[in-house]
Amino acid sequence: MAKKTLNDSLKKERRLGYLLVAPSLILILAIAIWPVIQSFYFSLFDYQLNDPQKSSIHLDYNLDLERYLNNQPFLLTALDNEIEVAPPEVDEVLEDIKSNVVSYDDQLLEKEGIEEPYNEVNEILFNFEVPSEELKLVTIDSSFGEDFEQTFEQVEERLVELESEDALQNADRLTGLASGLNESIIRPNFIGVSHYANNLTDVRLWRSLGNTFVFTFVSVGFELVLGMAIALLINKAFFGRGLVRASILIPWAIPTAVSAMMWKYLYDGQNGIIAKFFAEIGIIENMSVLLTTPVGAMASVILTDVWKTTPYMALLLLAGLQTIPSSLYEAASIDGASKWKQFINITLPLIKSSILVALLFRTLDAFRVFDLIYVLTGGGPANSTEVISLLAYKVMFQQTNFGEGSALAVIVFICVAIISSIYIKFLGSDLLGDGVKK
Amino acid sequence: MQKKAGVGFYVFLVIFVFVIMFPFLWILLSSVKPLSELFGDQAFTWFTSNPTIQSYISVFTIRPFHLYLWNSLVVATVTTVYTVFVAAFAAYAIARLRFRGKAIILGVVLSVSMFPQIATISPIYIFLRNIGLTNSHLGLIIPYTTFALPLSIWLLVTFFRKIPFDLEESAKMDGASMMQTYFRIILPLAVPGIFTTAILVFIAAWNEFLFALVINTAEDYKTVPVGIGMFQGQYTIPWGEISAATVIVTIPLVIMVLLFQRRIVSGLTSGAVKE
Structure with missing residues (x-):
């Protein structure tokens, strides 16, 4: 009987001990140890606060819908305008570019979970407001992301090429919009131990x-x-x-x-x-x-x-x-x-x-x-x-x-x-x- | 080595104290010089013939030095009160109660106190920026936990260990619960140790530089070390104002050190010396 009460009080003491130590340990864990682990994690990324494409940590491809929607519709309009005035052989190229841009947009909207933020951001931009960080960034799978990069790099290259041939009337606007569109894709910035x-x-x-x-x-x-x-x-x-x-x-x-x-x-x-x-x-x-x-x-x-x-x-x-x-x-x-x-x-x-x-x-x-x-x-x-x-x-x-x-x-x-x-x-x-x- | 001290010894002492105190002395003398005497040949005269408090006035009028003082006071006080409060429970448990893993916990506390601040600063900065706590008092109090809490626990454990165990035993005999024992018997006896810990934590928080530099960049939220460290004039470095500001922050510290030197020394050496 005596032994049992001794055990009980030992158990009680132990429980009290952990209870008293817990707040300090949790604080130390959250404010000192966790940041060190995070520092190590940050060091594996190309993470630069002043560069919008690298200002956060991404393991996946992300699309900045704000930038995308600020460029894509205007690019299409600008292409249409250009097509009206351009000679037939240029027209052909421009039509091709346009269909590329449009088909990519269709594919994008077919992806799961894109349509809703897409429309929301569109509406916000329509009202001349600024969408929040969380809303405007959507994750896309890497094959689609790589596809995006290729498509729009090509678009930009072809427009630049036409520009150098003096075949375009509004060359500056077209290439500007194309490069803006190009920047709306955010590559994964995981770079492993390169910094080290x-x-x-x-x-x-x-x-x-x-x-x-x-x-x-x-x-x-x-x-x-x-x-x-x-x-x-x-x-x-x-x-x-x-x-x-x-x-x-x-x-x-x-x-x-x-x-x-x-x-x-x-x-x-x-x-x-x-x-x-x-x-x-x-x-x-x-x-x-x-x-x-x-x-x-x-x-x-x-x-x-x-x-x-x-x-x-x-x-x-x-x-x-x-x-x-x-x-x-x-x-x-x-x-x-x-x-x-x-x-x-x-x-x-x-x-x-x-x-x-x-x-x-x-x-x-x-x-x-x-x-x-x-x-x-x-x-x-x-x-x-x-x-x-x-x-x-x-x-x-x-x-x-x-x-x-x-x-x-x-x-x-x-x-x-x-x-x-x-x-x-x-x-x-x-x-x-x-x-x-x- | 209890020997009587000779004359040579006192000469040495005077020189030693003079060397240590000379920078303060010189700053004090410079702070009352008119601005024109801080430069050129007169920069090296000991005493000015036209003492002025101009530098002291401009520290508060041209610069928001009173804000720096207020920010430092708030941040250091809140940090001290809250970390010592939290640490007192943990330290009591580690010093007096029987449970497994105490050595590991104390080891973790000690290792965390050795962490370089620079290794925690980027995540803490990003976190505070994201929740909008940069340029606020809380924005410094949170990261100051990283050094204040381990320091408090470490010091308090040594103080709690010095309280005789018999007292606890007899309280237990009389049927007091463990929390009663803590509040009625241990805590009153630990007050001197807690006070010493508070002084050391306060000084550490008051003197912190890197977090304050990075997190509170707005003039209204700078602390004293950052404020003085960043004093810049338009064309020259404002030595007069720097001297005056230095004197203003040093005097309270001198008073504190004179009043509490025994406690401070016992705190500083408690981790280093075993009885």
């Missing part, structure tokens, strides 16, 4: 990856060494400790974009105090070197990052140092171990996991860097500070090429996954804490 193939053979991607790695290694390296030095130095009781800790936190707390703007002012080639200081002590030749040369710009970006995050690194390491019992050092000094020996044999092994956790988070942050560089250099000069996230942003939101941009985003994702799995291999299950590990 193109990107991986593009120098710009490798350069931006190179820049990202240089930025990550150099800045995180400096931050670790300086942060460790600072942590060791301030790991003692002293007057004004709170004030020092607060001043350490301020660079960490202000928005990166704001601190980047601030440093842009300090580095400025004409009015920047840091640029002037560096020029006067002879580190740089003249003030403009910092933001207008590739090496100067990379160094500036790294210096700003080191300024902003070294204190944070020091804080994490300091917390690790404070967990080491001082009795260990006392015992070591009694045994006559030097300070350096104590550091190597006591400090380092004991704060190893603190160092690795700090390094993991810093490396990932540095690898994903965007705002600092976007504001401070914009990736310049001559793309010398363009990191991979910035490249992906530019392709997506400046060139509105979402397919290629998503491929770049997926490449960033894979790099981040590789970096974190390397760290986690070193850290093992330490990262998840004691409570879970069993």
Whole structure:
């Protein structure tokens, strides 16, 4: 009897557990994990927001009824008008073209599910209104789509040919309508892994990856060494400790974009105090070197990052140092171990996991860097500070090429996954804490 | 290593703090210079002889800086309140209840917090554009969940684990239901941890840049980081206004950091150090 109630309460606890975790898990799944999967899906398409034929994702052929009905009837009228005035040998060709267009329209209307939207869109256009996206796009099967492409390409070609022979009176109008009609077919824009193939053979991607790695290694390296030095130095009781800790936190707390703007002012080639200081002590030749040369710009970006995050690194390491019992050092000094020996044999092994956790988070942050560089250099000069996230942003939101941009985003994702799995291999299950590990 | 600090140590400290604070100091000094002294030779003098608050005035009159501040405040506050609320339940379950798959759930939370924003941005942008939520507060609060929720869960789990288990046991003995135990016993004890989590989530949401840059492009819906990052003059970069705006956003942060530094440090290091 007692056993049964225990089981019941266990079951109840389990049910409650899943219930409490569910809202968070659903949110994470919907807002973080699902978009990553979608990014990968987008990257397989030729998806460009500013091109009406590629502005959404199509696995099948689609027909834009609005465009079709805005061109097809007028093409027929224009052909009729032309036939009236044209000489007999041209007439023959025009009649043939016309019958092609008409027979295609008949075939289209015979297809299932076309007639209704066809008439609806027609009516909307007749009233000079704009049909909705969902209504005007109809899916057609691929053999019919290919047929459409062939038919109307031929129509256009033949009209262009007649135009070049000066056989038409209203040549411009006819060819214009024909090409408009041609654009009403929307090809499937699935292109497989072409974006990846193109990107991986593009120098710009490798350069931006190179820049990202240089930025990550150099800045995180400096931050670790300086942060460790600072942590060791301030790991003692002293007057004004709170004030020092607060001043350490301020660079960490202000928005990166704001601190980047601030440093842009300090580095400025004409009015920047840091640029002037560096020029006067002879580190740089003249003030403009910092933001207008590739090496100067990379160094500036790294210096700003080191300024902003070294204190944070020091804080994490300091917390690790404070967990080491001082009795260990006392015992070591009694045994006559030097300070350096104590550091190597006591400090380092004991704060190893603190160092690795700090390094993991810093490396990932540095690898994903965007705002600092976007504001401070914009990736310049001559793309010398363009990191991979910035490249992906530019392709997506400046060139509105979402397919290629998503491929770049997926490449960033894979790099981040590789970096974190390397760290986690070193850290093992330490990262998840004691409570879970069993 | 509890040693007494010497004079050399304090000299080092002063230099260290000066290096860290110098950019702020310089920005503060620049923000009260008249525009003519921001360029040319006078750009490098420390103190102006004609201090003015002109830059501060034009930040609010020529530019809609008050809107930026309002947008950031709304977005960061709502994000913080709602994610911490949702996360508190999940974190309690993960830290205190017995059920299968906890390690996996925590692993998922941790991995999601490592996701690069750029990898989620294109679908989120398309989705928000299609339902007409670009240029709105909600349009930022939704994507901010991607980093705020994992961060909240992660921090709260460490805080919940620190609350002694005995209390729960004795409440159970007294016949309290699990929800009663949660609301009457655990939650009050967890308030400091929840508060710390809220501060860190608020700062993260306040500082976010990429989503805000892409989703809210209209002047009326820009947040502070994007607003300042995109400050442009007609012919020159308006350093005076940039300095003034920077000072305005830094001062509340300085006050917050001074007040809550202990909490912030405990939050920042809670994932990194094991007791």
